[in-house]
Amino acid sequence: MNRTHDEGQPDGPDDEDASRSVPETDAAPADPPIRTDGGEPPADDDREAASTDEELSEEEAQEMLEGIDRKRTLSGWAAILTSFVAIWFSVFQSWLAARGFEFAATIPLVGEVSLGSLQLLQVNSIHVAFALVLAFVLFPATTGHGRFAAALGRVVPTLASNLGEDNPVTRVAAGIRRFVRWLAVDPDRERVTPLDLLFIVLAVATAAYMVFEWSEIQRLRVFGLEAGRTVTEYLGAPFVSLSETLGPLGFLADAVVAAIGVLPFADVSYPFFLGAVGVLLVLEATRRSLGFYLMVIVASFIVYARFGYLISPSMPLIGVLSIPEGSWANIIQNLWYNTENGVFGIPVTVSVQFIYIFILFGAFLEMSGAGQWFIDLAYAATGTRKGGPAKASILASGFMGTISGSSIANTVTTGAFTIPLMKRSGYRSEFAGAVEASASSGGQILPPVMGAAAFLMIEFIGVPFSDIIIAAAIPAVVFFFGVWVMVHLEATRAGIGGLDRSEVVDLGKHLARGWFYLIPLVLLMYYLLVERLTVARSAWFTLIAIMALLSVVAAYSERTRVPLVGAIVAAFAAQLGAYVTTGVGVIDAVTGGSGEPLGATAALFAAAGDLGIIAIFVSLVVMLVRPALDSPLLEFDDAVDEAAESVAGAVSRPSLADLNIFRYVTFIGKSMDSGARTSTEVVVAVAAAGIIPGVVSATGLGPNLTALIKAVAGGSIVLLLLFTAIASIILGMGMPTTVTYIILVSLLGPAIAQSSDIPLLAAHLFILYFGVIADITPPVAVAAYAASGIARSNPFRTGTKAFSLSLNKAIVPFAFALTPGILLLRGRGEAAAVITFADVAEIGYFVPEVVIPVAGVFIGVIGLGATVIGYLYSRVSQTERALFALSAFLLMAPMLLLNAAFDLGSFLGLVGTVPDTVAVDLAMRAVGGALFGALAVKNRRETRERAAPAPAEQVEPTD
Template sequence: MSSRRPSQPDPQEPSSARPDRPAPPFDVPAAPEAPASEDEAFDLEEVLAKYDRESAFRRLGGPVGWAIAATLIAFSLFQLYTAAFGVFDARIQRAIHLAFGMSLVYLLFPTRRGGSRTSLPWWDVLLGLAAAAIPLYLVVFYQEIVMRAGLPTPSDIAVATVAVLLVLEATRRVVGIPIVVIAVAFLVYAAVGRQMPGFLAHRGFSFAQIANHMYFTTEGIFGIPLGVSSTFIFLFILFGAFLEKTGIGRFFIDLANAVAGFASGGPAKVAVITSAFEGTISGSSVANTVGSGSFTIPMMKRLGYRPEFAAAVEAAASTGGQLMPPIMGAAAFLMAEFTGIPYIEIAKSAILPALLYFTGIFIAVHYEAKRVGLQGIPRSQLPSLWSVMRQRGHLFLPLVGIIYLLMEGNTPMKAAFYGIVLAVAAAMVHPSTRMSFRDIVGALEQGARAALGVVMATAAAGIIIGVITLTGLGLKLASGLVSLAQGQLLLTLFFTMITSLVLGMGSPTTANYVITSTIAAPALLQLGVPILVAHMFVFYFGIVADITPPVALAAYAGSGIARSNPLATGVTASRIAIGAFLIPFIFAFNPSMLLIDATWVHTLQMGITSVLGMFGVAVGMGGFYRAAMSLPERLLFVAGGLLMIDPKLLTDSVGLLLLAAGIAVQIVRAHDQTGKPIGRSAH
């Protein structure tokens, strides 16, 4: 999910025993707990806190710490109770969810980013109490509020005003300023509609009308985004926390090492495979980068990869985790709600694009290793696939169980609930993964804390949607976007991409998707793009914003571990993940890539040609196949690759010819350079 992250380590617990921080697999080089050099030393918590606002929470001890922990656990238990026995009325369910989440934000997150994380000032206690009481006003006086719907009293308006202010401040603390600025701008727009120019003008609304719409309807703060957070998303975040407690992070690293650790540039390939697996339980690009990168990045550097490349590989792969079914980022659950398409169908449609994304990264890593002459880890130092699967293969059961439940027609909420039960049960199979009572309680606490960012992001996004529904702004902006692009689909797609990337630089994926799906996706729908394609397009670019300079948070987090240049890391990550920038355009013009109206034969053909296309693009961008490439050769590979990704007979045929020509030239060049060192100095 967009705000899920690996659970935080207990400073009292030895690092080797922390299930949330992967231990070294067998005899591979030591993880950063024992760095190879002074230069590689880093503080995992500090890196997370610097680049991931949701990790910069207070760590309090004593009675206050226990009280907050109890509240977090109660939050998780409330969500589990409603999943097992049925949710309350929509507004009551969402109000209780917001009361828990918002009050905990004030108790856990300092006023300033660099504020003290070891003390709790009295004013934050008061704000926390107010943040719990204000949403509960809706619960306590629910019947009276329903009876006077549309006729709010002065006390109703006062409560609604305070609620909006509390939501904005809590969002600023845990998510960041950009999304708050956007929400405030939308609120101002609702009030000054008569003064707006051109097609943006509307009749304008009074302060009381805006406050009432934001708080007492299901189209504002308590709208669909918060509704999805209070049901599906929270439980999948909690599911990830329980899986982390089973030690699945170490299992993923061991499994990746067994599969690819021995190959050329093995540790980099391990990073790609591990991050793809991690994406099924952690939907935060930054947290995924730091969680698995704390092991893979130092290992890549010791093997010989330059720091920028090592950090970029991890960041690009970790960002792609949100694209990987069966459990994608939080925005994918919102997509299911907004489009009315079952989540399992969205996950199926995302399979081929996700595989292409990781294939492109894997190829880029492989040929970078070939270019520099990097070897893998000796097999004697790696675990065997059989031993890894025998000891911990049962940890896959919860993931398989969730897929089965979704395919059988269960709601995502029920699937996540039974997935949690299955995670606890599966962990009991082997002593090394068995969860103690303390582990279970810890998962309840850490899962709730990990969900706070999503709670506030969806509440703030509800304010934005509230203004859009109140003023009709969404249709106006969509029409304006189409008009600006003069009705051209390619230009509209390009403007939509830029919008998503810019919003993604300051907003979490969840909020970014809510805004762009409300504004930009309708523009694509006007041009005849299928609804799933339009929403998947904005979803993709909202995610890859995490590795797109100048604000590439996942890449910057990786650079914090690698001690590399942050901007250079972001540029390299964008180059490695070039497929993420190309694939959405391809499925926009050819929806069959999302398995829309596609036969199995066509899907197989499309998969093969698309993989060949990603090979051409990745190799051309990297500038090496058998030997260093000249600029014309690179263009030949890239052009051939792009044509192969577009699954049409003519483009496939021309693309195949171009790739064949490029490969032939490279074979001849490599033969001429036999015996000469290739690329070492350039690296």
């Protein structure tokens, strides 16, 4: 690649970074950066020194991810039982997505047998209990390596040195230390401790009570928790009955009842005790899986609910936080036995209905091999272009981010492959890590999945998911376009080319080998936007499609192609005929079932709904008949093949791992296992975060808090949005985006809705965007720091660079909050709705309020790129960078500047209200466009002048 700079001009603003040297290592120098122009590699002093060990292996990337996740690495029976629980968690959730809360089984010749049904509170409690069990298995209580544990660890040595090892005090302290280590400490993250087992039993008990004591719970909702049976009455009841049965040996059961009676909480209401234990279990699972910070925040709200009445209403500023006195029984009832708020409130309900099934969809897609296929596709499409590795990273990370929903996990998994390639192509370590972190964090705002927060919007603001997808589409594209522009400008400034054609796969052949990976995403969009099915049904149908596609791919070969396709077509035709003649499917018809015959169209749709099951059944039969077939298109994720080899080795049949049917069944199990493990942290997060709106609702804090926020903002929409943005970033540092969203929507959402005419969907997307920004905002830029570990770069500088690359993500929310047309919304406040074809046809509205603002943000991010990189066609001076920044603001968010100016004028008593007219908006965008155009033309002209050859000197004629 060509790394030339303009002669005679200073380097761009980042050249100081480019020329710095990294710490010396013992490794040999790395290969020179990849070049595609045939030129010489840059001099050593023009690029970073690198080492051959800079690329992370897959094992190192996995270790880094496990270190970030703080999960155990289990083996033996512990690993088997964990996977068993995880798979059943996914089976339970899959049933809910497919059949709802009714549990029934169809038995041939008998018909459908009902097994019962569950209420929402019962389903939510089982959902959370599964997550708690997995959390206590996957995350240790302590490794004994923290500062507090280290301080306690010095107690025994100190006593031994002062009192002697044989002193009774020292021996007792040493015994206590051994007991605590046995009970709870897991230094190597590989042992399930007795304390974990106790917590698991208690978690199961909370769900069991919800399921088997539903009539008592209904009564307690009326009369309160104090009306429930005591701990002694509830736990002792089985032993009382057993005492009467055992006869002479009944004294043993009586002894158990007596022992229960001496417990310190024996006379406490059992439902109150179980509810309090359940809340504490959620807090402990939160501490283990999500960190001490979030646990403290949630616990402080619980303490506030009990003691907030101590705040005097007459106290300045915080007097509005005074609440009525409440009892612990009422607090626990609101937090534990309630589906409106609390642990089992709206966030967990959304997790049950939407979030889990989409995480499972992502797990199936990832384990199918789609993740690596899409990464290779991105490199095939853009890898050979200028700055190609970074551009490919943007595409690949964006796709993987929308599947995983985790900025950190996506950064580590894709970054292990993309970051070393970016560095070898010539990008600096900090820049390479920043690109990966920035693009990975953007996955949470990219439709159609958008992480978990998008599903919460469905319940919080009551809009269809299809509307959320449509509204979020343009801002998401603008963000990735903005990062793309900055990457391109950096590549142009530093002369960075792309990968050699031999280093990327052929695009046509790659598409031919994996085109079927696109089908699930197309189907998902079809179900959501065209058929407008529910989110859960759309995800379930797409899940079946993935399993059907992979079963066909696993059974496909040159020898099986004709019989496989023929059998599927024949089975589909038989199913269609059965619906036309009997009104039921083939199996039901054979076993004696019947119904009303369907018309041709209705029968075709009914049979099409069964096509996935038909394809799976036929493919499994083909794989059984030809177990040794070699499918040329089957490329599962490495994790699937490793699991197949591990299971085959465990049963002493290693040859099983080579059979496609065994690999396919392993794929199903591994996907369900992975989906449950990924969901565990999300479920724990939403369960904990649900406590906060529960406290706000139960204490009546909401109206007072809204009044306080409105008073502080002083009627300024700019200040209100700034408060929200800052709070989102601060709260989101080191905290899952979903939790940040839930907390801020509960605390700030009403204030935004009441203080402005910003559409609710725009306000919620605003909070989501800034929650995502927190992942790449120093000092706690968790995604950027993860990327820094792979890039071997300075963490803080990687974080600041990632933030600067994502700067348009901080401006675009202000733009769409004040100009809803960017979200394809028409109207203000609660009246806002997604535009229709009639709105598009209304040129007087569509052009000035949609087309021009959307064009403005796209052009504005180019100006923002020139500001951040300091380069357009050539180097941009500091003054020009400031002017480019001004043009970007005028093009992207002119109303932000106008509102801020009028707020300042109002504060000084100089101006009145803001002229909220389309004409003013258009005029300011025109000024921004003119300024940008003038700067771009000037920069282009200067570049040409520098590149023009100097005129030849005139030679005087001589005689």
